[in-house]
Amino acid sequence: MKLKVSAFLMKDGVDQNAILAVDAxxxxxxxxxxxxxxxxxxxxFQSRPKWVELFSGLENxxxxxxxxxxxxxxxxxxxxxxxxxxxxxxxxxxxxPLAIERYFGFKVAxxxxxxxxxxxxDKSTIDKVPFRSRSxxxxxxxxxxxxxxxxxxxxxSLTGIVDVQDEDSDYEVxxxxxxxxxxxxxxxxxxxxxxxRLLNAINDESYKEKYPGIDYIVPVRDRVLVEQLDLxxxxxxxxxxxxxxxxxxxxxxxxxxxSGFCYKRRHTRSSSQLTYPDLDLAQCLRDKRMDALEVESxxxxxxxxxxxxxxxxxxxxxxxxxxxxIQMNDDLFVLSDGxxxxxxxxxxxxxxxYFDEFPRSDLxxxxxxxxxxxxxxxxxxxxxxxxxxxxxxxxxxxxxxxxEFCDLLTREDHLIHVKKYSSSSVLSHLxxxxxxxxxxxxxxxxxIEQINGHLPESKRFAFDSxxxxxxxxxxxxxxxxxxxxxxxxxxxxxxxxQYSQKLKNMxxxxxxxxxxx
Numbered sequence: 001m002k003l004k005v006s007a008f009l010m011k012d013g014v015d016q017n018a019i020l021a022v023d024a025x026x027x028x029x030x031x032x033x034x035x036x037x038x039x040x041x042x043x044x045f046q047s048r049p050k051w052v053e054l055f056s057g058l059e060n061x062x063x064x065x066x067x068x069x070x071x072x073x074x075x076x077x078x079x080x081x082x083x084x085x086x087x088x089x090x091x092x093x094x095x096x097p098l099a100i101e102r103y104f105g106f107k108v109a110x111x112x113x114x115x116x117x118x119x120x121x122d123k124s125t126i127d128k129v130p131f132r133s134r135s136x137x138x139x140x141x142x143x144x145x146x147x148x149x150x151x152x153x154x155x156x157s158l159t160g161i162v163d164v165q166d167e168d169s170d171y172e173v174x175x176x177x178x179x180x181x182x183x184x185x186x187x188x189x190x191x192x193x194x195x196x197r198l199l200n201a202i203n204d205e206s207y208k209e210k211y212p213g214i215d216y217i218v219p220v221r222d223r224v225l226v227e228q229l230d231l232x233x234x235x236x237x238x239x240x241x242x243x244x245x246x247x248x249x250x251x252x253x254x255x256x257x258x259s260g261f262c263y264k265r266r267h268t269r270s271s272s273q274l275t276y277p278d279l280d281l282a283q284c285l286r287d288k289r290m291d292a293l294e295v296e297s298x299x300x301x302x303x304x305x306x307x308x309x310x311x312x313x314x315x316x317x318x319x320x321x322x323x324x325x326i327q328m329n330d331d332l333f334v335l336s337d338g339x340x341x342x343x344x345x346x347x348x349x350x351x352x353x354y355f356d357e358f359p360r361s362d363l364x365x366x367x368x369x370x371x372x373x374x375x376x377x378x379x380x381x382x383x384x385x386x387x388x389x390x391x392x393x394x395x396x397x398x399x400x401x402x403x404e405f406c407d408l409l410t411r412e413d414h415l416i417h418v419k420k421y422s423s424s425s426v427l428s429h430l431x432x433x434x435x436x437x438x439x440x441x442x443x444x445x446x447x448i449e450q451i452n453g454h455l456p457e458s459k460r461f462a463f464d465s466x467x468x469x470x471x472x473x474x475x476x477x478x479x480x481x482x483x484x485x486x487x488x489x490x491x492x493x494x495x496x497x498q499y500s501q502k503l504k505n506m507x508x509x510x511x512x513x514x515x516x517x
Contacts, residue, residue: 002170006181007198008095009104010083016076019085024094026074036192039076041094044069050309079195086191092179097317098299102178102339103219106157108198109176110207110214113160116142122157122177123148124336132156132251143211154217154336163210216347220333220340229333229340230295233324237281238292243489245324247279249305250316250338257307263287265304265312275306279321298322325490332490343490355493358500360486361475361511363416368479368515373420376479376515377407383456385411390418392454394447396440405437405451413461413472418515420479427478427492431499434474438506441465441472470507476500477513486514 010019016039020026026041046067056063072091077084085095117140124132135146140161148155157177164172173183186194208215220226236244249261260275263284276283285293288301298319307313320338327333332343368376374390381388387409393402408416415437419430441447442465451461463472476496478486488496503510 001187002183002185004173004181004183005186005194006087006092006179007105007195008085008087008092008179009101009198009202010085010099011101012082014083014099016078016083019076019083019096019099021094021096026094033189034192036077036079041074041076041091043072043091043094045072046070050311075191077191077195079192080199082195082199084195084198087179097320100178104202105176105178105180106155107176107207108180108201109158109160109174110211111201111204112162112172112174112182113158113210114163115160115210116140117161117163118143118146118158119161119173120157120159120175121146121148121155123153123155132249154341155214216344217334217341218344220342226340227295229326229328229335232326232328233322233335234293234295234298236324236326237285242281244326245281245322245335247281247284247303247318247321248323249279250320251314253305257311257313259306259308259310262304262306265302266306266310279303281322284318295319334490348490351490351493351497354497355488358496359509359511361477361513363410363414363475363511363513365477365513365515367517368420370517373407373418373479376420377418380408383458386416387455387459389451389454394440394450394454396444397446398444399440403436403440404433405441405447406434407477409451409455409459409461411459413463414475415472416475416477416513418477418479421482427488428495430476430478431496434476434510435499435502438474438503438508442506468507469509473509473511474503475511475513477515479515481517486512 020041024041024043026043028042029040031038031040046069048067052063052066055061071089072094073088074091074094075086075088087095118137119140120134120136121143122132122134135148137145157175159173159175162172162174162182170185175181180198182194184194220229233245260277261279262275264287266275274287284303290297290301299317301318302315303318303321304315305313317338322335322338324335325332326335331345332348334341334343365380371379377388377390380386388407389405389409390407391404394405395402406415407418410416415434417430417434417437419426421427441463445465448461448463455461463470480486500510
């Protein structure tokens with residue numbers, strides 16, 4: 001029959017008797033077909049929707065029978081010394097998540113799909129605060145039409161038509177992330193052949209020709225290296241280095257049904273356990289009272305996602321929420337969503353070279369002497385050489401909210417954006433602020449009058465939008481106590497390259513400036 005089947009590949013070396021989740025409550029049946037042994041697990045469940053409680057107080061109205069009934073199934077067998085789990089009816093939660101071969105389905109999808117017939121992609125930006133997004137098309141189009149950038153985004157999932165050479169072949173659709181879903185003709189007897197096909201797909205490297213640039217950032221598959229990277233990162237966390245490691249959700253969040261993250265499970269509605277709108281590694285360790293984190297405890301402890309009405313939506317191992325950067329043996333490794341990636345050396349060198357060679361401003365600003373941004377900017381603004389624009393808001397035409405045009409404006413009409421360095425997310429905000437400001441200046445001529453409304457009579461801001469290059473220079477200034485030249489983590493350098501190129505394409509000159517302690 002033709003149906004959509006989903007499969008997970010278990011990690012090499014995992015025992016077939018140890019693939020079920022600890023809390024999996026299932027019935028089981030073992031059978032054999034053509035000398036292949038299968039284990040089938042299933043779970044029949046009932047649930048009572050939350051909205052039913054609205055009617056529970058009505059007289060002569062029994063709401064106890066208002067329940068839904070469902071069934072989930074898990075078919076397990078071994079093929080070519082690897083264990084496959086085929087799931088039916090959203091049975092993924094029956095599998096131990098640490099037993100799953102991560103991104104198996106994604107690589108299968110790359111190998112099988114036609115790059116000119118893609119329907120949907122999930123991607124994540126390379127940043128301290130990664131932006132996860134899903135792009136969908138109403139029809140199948142080329143991967144290039146999704147505007148995916150291999151040099152600063154990580155492709156997480158892909159849906160497309162299976163690429164076939166024979167026009168008479170059946171129409172199939174493949175989706176891949178951790179699992180692979182394939183809409184195809186299948187029967188119980190042909191399951192082993194389907195497993196063979198999936199294994200062949202992950203060993204086929206022709207996807208590199210179909211998706212050039214996909215290997216800029218590649219998963220680390222060497223177990224020994226992964227263990228070494230894990231240990232190095234955990235040691236940094238225990239030393240209080242939250243620049244090298246941070247937390248981020250490993251999946252898209254549906255914010256229409258979201259109340260917060262929790263580091264301890266809430267057993268009752270009146271639970272005192274707090275929920276938080278964002279994930280924070282230091283707060284997580286405090287709530288869990290973990291004085292020293294270990295690799296195994298990071299993998300075994302859970303983070304909980306709650307929706308409306310205190311409904312537990314899902315749980316993730318802490319390890320799968322960990323993100324980080326490790327420099328080892330002249331290579332850069334990035335941990336994202338519980339998976340280690342090695343950054344392609346030429347790409348890494350290209351990013352570092354771009355940053356190192358980028359123009360530095362010869363503008364001289366005083367040391368910040370431990371001050372925060374606000375007091376420092378007030379001290380620098382003398383209404384002669386520098387004019388204060390911090391917290392002086394303007395609203396571009398058609399915008400839904402105010403923006404800060406810049407932090408300091410010079411006598412020569414140069415725009416200075418200032419941030420005190422604390423994390424890559426702060427730097428990302430700095431770059432974004434400069435981009436939004438420049439774009440607004442070009443698209444909203446009435447902005448000039450608003451800007452001048454914040455300036456003394458002795459200073460008038462003038463901007464000729466027809467002049468190219470632009471008369472106003474953009475200076476990105478970072479207050480940083482670290483000695484030497486301005487330092488940025490790799491994620492920030494990648495982000496900086498994207499924004500600075502956009503600004504230069506608008507005709508602006510851009511410079512970097514370090515404000516020393």
